[in-house]
Every structure is written in structure tokens, then in C-alpha cells.
Amino acid sequence: MSTFLGILVVTLAGLLMGSALWPMKVMRRFEFEHWWFWGMSVGLVLIPWLVTLLFCPHAISAYRTVDTSVVVKGNLLSLAWGIANVLCGLCFVRIGFALTGGILAGLGVSVGVILPMILKGSGLFSAAPSLGSLAGRTVLAGVGVMLVGVVFVSLAGFGRERALKNFDKHSGGFGTGLTMAAISGVLSAGLGLSFVYSQGPIVAAMKAGGAADIPANFAVWAVGLLGGAFVNISYPVYLMTKNRSWNILVESWREAALAALIGLNFCGAVALMGKGMLLLGALGASVGFGIQQSMQMLGNQGVGFLSGEWRAVHGVPRKQMFIAIVILLAAAILMAYGKTLVKA
Structure with a gap:
């Protein structure tokens, strides 16, 4: 039951994350810097800290019991993700939701899924099976399938740009946006890894002070x-x-x-991702992140289609995008199956 619930939660997390930026599509006055400032202030600082301080008794005292290296490690990883997040936001404007989401998730998943099976995470993630185990190889195969999907997403994106012929003369070109998206993709794994490598001690400290599961998880994200x-x-x-x-x-x-x-969309998405990872058990850091990224890509494509990015595009590019969606779903299913192969 926990496996099914975990898969459901990370699926919702991915869809919410992938569609989190839809409000920018209906803004007319704000430029990137304005909506990004408000969104990130609310999603990264205001909500996590409000939940932590209101629902985790003696939160500051609990934080003081956590080894400093845990907090530093988590923040270095989130710093890498922070750089990726800024690049991602710029790429959404430069090359669109669909292509940015594809590259971001595809490259990020390679790091975010594989690393926790090599360098074990904290808490229950420390018992993750190795990359060479049957479960590990199955999850790795899922990553391979997902990368095939990324190729199709990229091809579809190139086709869309050629069909629309609408490169922004102020954007620095499609190639620049593509490079930024690739860098963002690699660094984006820092978000999930920040939770994976710091949640154990922080959650334990908060629960020792009387916090419930959900507020304790928010405390990980807050700091x-x-x-x-x-x-x-x-x-x-x-x-x-x-x-x-x-x-x-x-x-x-x-x-x-x-x-x-x-910001609210983002905060909800990361909270769901962390909870879903924990519900999926020892391999949850890898499987949870992998499924979340697959669903995030689908969320990106949904926003892209609904906002008209593909309205004037037909033929091969559109078919390639539909093929990519099918492949991404197959990758998520394969990674979920890998979770069932973990020996109790």
C-alpha cells in the first residue's frame, strides 16, 4: 500500500512541479524578475518557514541538535539547484516550456537517480540497494528509457522552432537557451539530493521535539x-x-x-516529492525522483500545449512529442517496477 501511495504522491509532485509556472502565461505587466522574486520568496522562504515555526515545537532548538555538516551539505546541493532554477526560468522564456522541461528532467534524472544508489543518503535511504543489484539495474534501465524520451522531446522542440521561426532576437539565440537548459538539467538534481542527504537527522530532531511527519519534512526544506x-x-x-x-x-x-x-505550487510540489520518496522506502530517493521527473516533463508538455506553444505546429514535431510522452510514461512504469524488486 505504501508503494502505491508513494508512486501516487511523487506523480502528483511531478505534475504540479511541471505546471507550477503556468501563472506567468497570463501576466502582462511583470517581467521575469518580478514574478520570480515574488514566487521564490513565497515558495522557498515564507511557506516552509511558516509551517516549520508554527507546527514544529521548539524548531530552532531542534535545529541546533543537528550536525552542522548536514545543513551545509543540504545547502550546497540546494545552491546548485538554485543556479539551475534561475537558468530554468530564463529557458522557459527563451525556448519554451516543452523543450526546457524535457532537457531539464532528462539530464537531472541521470544524476538524481543514480547518485543515491552509489553514495547512500540519510535515514532510511542509507539502505538503498546498489546500482548493480537487480532493482538498481532495473531503475537504471528506466533512466535509459527516459533519456530516449528526452531525445524525442529535443527533436520535437527543434522542429517546433523551425516551424514557428520565432527565435527571440533579444534572447541570445536558441543554441544559447539549449546550453543553459543542459547546465540547468545537471544542476537541477540538487533539489532532490538536498532532501536525500539531510532529511534523516533533521526529521529525527523535529520528531523528538514533538513534530508530526509533514511539518518535520517541511523543516528539512526550510533550512x-x-x-x-x-x-x-x-x-x-x-x-x-x-x-x-x-x-x-x-x-x-x-x-x-x-x-x-x-511559489505555492512549487512549495507544494517539493513537499509532496519528499513525502513520496519516504513512502517508497530505501530506494525512494532514486525511484521517487525518477518518477517525479518523468511526471514533471508531462506537466511541462501540458502547459506548453494548453498555452499555444504547439498550436501552429503539425506533422513530425508533434508526432515526436507524442512519442516522447509515451516513452516517458514507460520509463516511469519501469522505475516503479524496480522498486518492487527490492528485497525486504
Whole structure:
């Protein structure tokens, strides 16, 4: 039952993460730096810390009992993800939801799935099977299938750009956006890995103080995402200062609310991902992240289609995207099957 529930939770996490930025599609006044500032401030700082301080008794005292190296490790990983997140946001604007999501998830999953089976995570993830075990090989095969899906996503994206012939002259070109997406993809694994390598001691400390499961998990994200929050908030601050556009930040409270919704979507997605990983047991760090990334890609494609990115595109590119979606679903199923092969 916990396996099914875990798969369901990480599936929801991926779909929510993949569609988290949809509010930007209906903004007219805000530029990237404005909605990113509001969204990341709410999603990375405000909500995680509110939940932690309100629902984890003596949270600060509990944090003090955790080894400093655990917090540093988590923040270094989230810092890498923070850099990826900024690049990702720019890539959504430059090359669209569909292609960015495909490259991001495909490259990130290679690191995020494989590493926890080589360098064991904290808590129950420390008992993860090795990469050479039957379960490990099956999950690795799922990664291989997923990368095939990424190839089809990339081909479809190239075809879409050729069909639309709408490269943004201010964006630096499609190739630049593609390179940024590739770097972002590798670094993006830092989000899941931050939780994997720090959740054990932090959750234990919070529960010892009387916190329930969900608030204890939020406590991991609250302190672990500080590195990522620094990057994600500093960058739009720099842009608004450079462009002298701070005033726009408060000119449209409707768009500020939409930007805050992005943060709420994101925070909900990471909370679900962490919980789903734990429900999936020792191999949850790898399987949970892999399935979440597959579903995140589907969420990206959904937003891309609904927002009109593919409206004027027909023929081969569209077929390639549909093939990619089928392959991604197959990859998620294969990784889920790998979880069932773990010996009790």
C-alpha cells in the first residue's frame, strides 16, 4: 500500500512541479524578475518557514541538535539547484516550456537517480540497494528509457522552432537557451539530493521535539533550501536594481498574487516529492525522483500545449512529442517496477 501511495504522491509532485509556472502565461505587466522574486520568496522562504515555526515545537532548538555538516551539505546541493532554477526560468522564456522541461528532467534524472544508489543518503535511504543489484539495474534501465524520451522531446522542440521561426532576437539565440537548459538539467538534481542527504537527522530532531511527519519534512526544506533561496532571490533583485524596475513589483497586486501562486505550487510540489520518496522506502530517493521527473516533463508538455506553444505546429514535431510522452510514461512504469524488486 505504501508503494502505491508513494508512486501516487511523487506523480502528483511531478505534475504540479511541471505546471507550477503556468501563472506567468497570463501576466502582462511583470517581467521575469518580478514574478520570480515574488514566487521564490513565497515558495522557498515564507511557506516552509511558516509551517516549520508554527507546527514544529521548539524548531530552532531542534535545529541546533543537528550536525552542522548536514545543513551545509543540504545547502550546497540546494545552491546548485538554485543556479539551475534561475537558468530554468530564463529557458522557459527563451525556448519554451516543452523543450526546457524535457532537457531539464532528462539530464537531472541521470544524476538524481543514480547518485543515491552509489553514495547512500540519510535515514532510511542509507539502505538503498546498489546500482548493480537487480532493482538498481532495473531503475537504471528506466533512466535509459527516459533519456530516449528526452531525445524525442529535443527533436520535437527543434522542429517546433523551425516551424514557428520565432527565435527571440533579444534572447541570445536558441543554441544559447539549449546550453543553459543542459547546465540547468545537471544542476537541477540538487533539489532532490538536498532532501536525500539531510532529511534523516533533521526529521529525527523535529520528531523528538514533538513534530508530526509533514511539518518535520517541511523543516528539512526550510533550512535546506536557504542556499537555493539566496540565488533565486538575489538574481531578480540584481535585475530589478539594474533595470530600475522595483516600482513594477507593487504596481499590479493581481500579478503579484499570481506570482505568489507560483511559489505555492512549487512549495507544494517539493513537499509532496519528499513525502513520496519516504513512502517508497530505501530506494525512494532514486525511484521517487525518477518518477517525479518523468511526471514533471508531462506537466511541462501540458502547459506548453494548453498555452499555444504547439498550436501552429503539425506533422513530425508533434508526432515526436507524442512519442516522447509515451516513452516517458514507460520509463516511469519501469522505475516503479524496480522498486518492487527490492528485497525486504
